[in-house]
Amino acid sequence: MTSKRHTADSITDDALDALYENANRGWRRGDEWKARAEQAEAALERLTEWCDQLDQGLRELLKDRTAVHPVAAHVRHRLAEPKENSAP
Secondary structure, X not given: OOOOOOOOOOOOHHHHHHHHHHHHHHHHHHHHHHHHHHHHHHHHHHHXXXXXXXXXXXXHHHOOOOOOOHHHHHHHHHHOXXXXXXXX
């Protein structure tokens, strides 16, 4: 960001170009963050689908509709939101 505050009367073409370039860098960075977030969400979706497949395989093996694969349970536990740990 620039240290000088511009007005419509005081801004130069160079200063305006610098402001637009700074804004464009911010937008590109935001686009990169969005792409990374979408990739992470897709990876989590694949992981949870794999956990579901593990559960389904164990249920078929044991003939128990409520069986939960221990690896799948552990993965889900590790992915869960952490519990609040602040003192009352």
